[in-house]
Amino acid sequence: MSIAERGAQAIMPTYPPRALALVRGEGCWVWDDADHRYLDLVAGLAVVSLGHAHPAPARALLDQAARLGHVSNLYWSEPAVALAERLCALSGLDHVFFCNSGAEANEAAIKLARRHGREIGGAAKHELVCLEGSFHGRTLGALQATWAQPKKLPFEPLPGGFRHVPPNDAAALRAAVGPQTAAVLVEPIQGEGGVYVLDVEYLRLARDLCDEHDALLIFDEVQTGMGRCGTWFAFEQTGVMPDAIALAKGLASGLPIGALVARRLATGFQPGDHATTFGGSAPIAAAALATVDAIEQEGLVANAATIGAYLRQALAALPGVREVRGAGLLIAVELVDGDASQAATDLLERAVLVNAVSATALRICPPLCLSEQQAEAAVAALSAVLRARV
Ligand SMILES: Cc1ncc(COP(=O)(O)O)c(C=O)c1O
Structure with missing residues (x-):
């Protein structure tokens, strides 16, 4: 049985079905049990500030x-x-x-x-x-x-x-x-x-x-x-x-x-x-x-401010984004078409993890060590997802 099947049997169903079983991490990356790599913009729900396995x-x-x-x-x-x-x-x-x-x-x-x-x-x-x-x-x-x-x-x-x-x-x-x-x-x-x-x-x-x-x-x-x-x-x-x-x-x-x-x-x-x-x-x-x-x-408080400002400005400029809210690396992206959970699924297929903080908004709360290149990759992935919907 897979980790997901065993989990469904042994753990109380207080959470919606889980998309992945994760087995390893490094910095802003995590790997699943089939060894696929993902850019993690969830960070254990705004927890793993230093990145994984610091x-x-x-x-x-x-x-x-x-x-x-x-x-x-x-x-x-x-x-x-x-x-x-x-x-x-x-x-x-x-x-x-x-x-x-x-x-x-x-x-x-x-x-x-x-x-x-x-x-x-x-x-x-x-x-x-x-x-x-x-x-x-x-x-x-x-x-x-x-x-x-x-x-x-x-x-x-x-x-x-x-x-x-x-x-x-x-x-x-x-x-x-x-x-x-x-x-x-x-x-x-x-x-x-x-x-x-x-x-x-x-x-x-x-x-x-x-x-x-x-x-x-x-x-x-x-x-x-x-x-x-x-x-x-x-x-x-x-x-x-x-x-x-x-x-x-x-x-x-x-x-x-x-x-x-x-x-x-x-x-x-x-x-x-x-x-x-x-x-x-x-x-x-x-x-x-x-x-x-x-x-x-590692200067991560300043990094959260700088990369967060870049992300907020770049995300707000994407077609399909109604509004961007937040500060530093706690960001919500309100979508024009309002289906945040589908957008999160589409991003998962592009190997980017985010969660839908409401029916209409994605939350981005990555490790505070997110680099400029990783932030650019995240914006490009969301841009591609939103363009594919139009
Ligand atoms: C603002 C705030 N307060 C309290 C909590 C509860 O924290 P915990 O899940 O560690 O009990 C959360 C969790 O998301 C939170 O965001």
Whole structure:
């Protein structure tokens, strides 16, 4: 039996049918089980920023695991402390909670907001204001913060105390935030919702309203963070300083990690408030540190900005493209004829991997090391696919 046939039998069918079984990767390339090579513009869903099989995180993981693996959070371990210091220095925030995924980073954010809200405003100050079109993960709290109703309905009842408003609607935000608000939780660029960039004035208003009502402003940077958008964090491009950011995807080259990075809150978590067995596990933290080092040494944040700008401009000029959205190497290509899933299939036949982020838009979120030639090849492939349709 093939890997695909075995997978269909042994793995729960929570994903649509998968197009390929991948067996090896190098940089921006991956190979399937028939040894066909593909240009990977998916990067494990905006995760593998250094490219596939980068030696630095692999070596750091092995070295640390061979010296001291997991010890639990009953004890300190150097890699987690060093990674926390690094994330604080990069973000300008000042303390970190480590977990294992983006959803868990958001769960921690929701709990921190409620802990803080209750401390300063009592039990009534517990509400989370979130945005229509948002995606924050699949655990129950993060799912309730998420907008898409079909993802939620089968699992109701979900936790209460969440309110959604349309993005970039100042009046709706003003009406929603009040003394009952514990936090406003937004993605500065809505990723899964279709790569929609929030207006800077809107984020500024969110900051002002949070200050006025002693609420936390939390940015979910699970997808936008760690250099993907051409700065270490998307918030740097807005001039708005959040109280906390949730991170995950690009942090450790595909190893499971999430982080909530927050400013020091006198009313933040106390011992016993929150925990997870694997959070900050030494080998994974070591691989994350090696990832951050390599992003820095190889100039990948700047590369994401430069190649991203080229891609956005070249893709927008293609006939058959209605609009291009995003920042750095987080890009959506809205198609005139609107069949993104067919376009993704056609690109697969031309050995280019992308995913349809909505019915009408493709998402391009390659490794941050994408070269100019690879970017040109991607544009040529999409151009050929779109021309063949006309
Ligand atoms: C903005 C955002 N937040 C949270 C998540 C959930 O992350 P995870 O799948 O690691 O739980 C995602 C995943 O796509 C995301 O894009």
